Amino acid sequence: MKKFVNEPANFVPEFMKGVLLANPGLLEFIPEFQLIKRTDRPAENKVSVVQGSGSGHEPAHIMTVGPGMLSAACQGPVFAAPPVDACYETIKSVATDAGVLVLVNNYQGDRMAWDMACEMAEAEGIKVKQFIINDDVSVEDSLYTVGRRGVAGNFFVIKACGAAAEAGADLDTVLAVAEKVNANVRTMGVALTSCIPPAKGTAIFEIGDDEMEVGIGIHGEPGRRRDKIKNADAITDELFDAVAQDLPYKSGDRVALMINGLGGTPISELYVLYARAHERAEQAGLTVVRNYVGEYCTSLEMAGASLTLLKLDGQLEEYLDAPAEVAVRIF
């Protein structure tokens, strides 16, 4: 293993400390629960939106805490759900009379931890609702899940719910926004290499130099099939077809198109994929209203990418356009 680590067991709190120090005044870090929250939340009459999951997917989830995005998030160890009490403290840290919406990606460990945390919060009189995100079309059931996995589409749920909450929407309305985004977003990914959790020190799965895993999960879970690697356009076509046919997206639809890097693929390669995906979308009669190319939901240093389509309406376009700020910046 060749990584920038000090003590592997301290990897998660150490990177969280870096996120905190890089965002002075904006974020608060509570190390006991591996929890980062906005310093200006809770705010009276505003719904808070929270999330928490295993680490290794940065910028999801902790680095998407900020104005117009998440109010707070907690991190578990790499690829493992956070403990129940951290989830509970996350809800409690931003609880308001308007309520808290918990966005949970569909993994068994995350679901059980948040479900129990919500029950504990409710017992304390906190108004809380949870929503399960499951945008991955590659497999119906997977490692750690019953039903489809939650992957890069999560970003759009956070963005839209964050904007709605910032605008002062009530809890039921923000929940309805989450439902609408999840119902209209679909993703599929492909991996070219494996990845190494720092505390584990070895690759989470083996893959040959000339192979790809089509439909990969963000924890290295198997997808649809293992195959010989193809050229970029052929791979993009397979991802696009799988995603586009699933909803299905129809000619005339206005969409957001995302090419998400899984952590170890250069931005230039992501734009090679985007070029083909954009052309395929236009050929299919889709209007690409907004595009996203970069890293939104990763799997440590895995080389690979995912393609996401989100069907838009006036409300969602407005929410995607709304200003937002996160802990990762390049300017």
Added chain:
Amino acid sequence: MTELTIEQIEKAIDVASDTVIRNEIYFSDLDGLAGDGDFGTSLATGFKVIKADLPTLDKSAVGAMLLKISMLCSKHVGGSSGPIWGTGFMRAGMASKDKTSVSLEDLAAMVNSAVEGIMARGGAKLGDKTLLDALIPIAEKMKEMAPTGDAAATLKAVTEVADKAIDETRNLVAHRGRASQVGERSANTPDPGIVGVATILYDWCKHYGVDYTPTAAELNR
């Protein structure tokens, strides 16, 4: 009519903690056959804290103590076991809230409530090869035995239920949890959750002098 005091329940949990701690490696090895091998360690990490904190926990009522234990599970038991065991203690605590002692019938209601909570939490049902394959028939047996007021006979009966569950589920394919992902590979391996429950019950038998001879190989080590 048998009434269990808070002190007696505290002692039973202390004995169970010893069972979990002593079997840390064995339970993880069982989990490693089809799962990710963290079950024993996850559980033992939490029960070490529970055992250490037990003497100083709130003992104003049975429920108060169990709710504190639930909180310790949710904080210190890792992986999926945290919410599962935490839910069990939470529901049992809610069902015994202000009681300073519990009858066998109270205990049966607490166990039933815990089992319902765990089913709701994880979405598993009978035959999915999880610890519920032991807990569901245990709850039924307790309800049946409770009116007798015979604690020793009830313990023996539920230990037999858990013991049998090990062998009855051995050849099932897991439908929930990490083991569900290896499909057929999970057949012919015992479920570590079921073995865990059965081992705790068998150790209680030994502690309370209840004579029981187990059949499953996992209890005859």
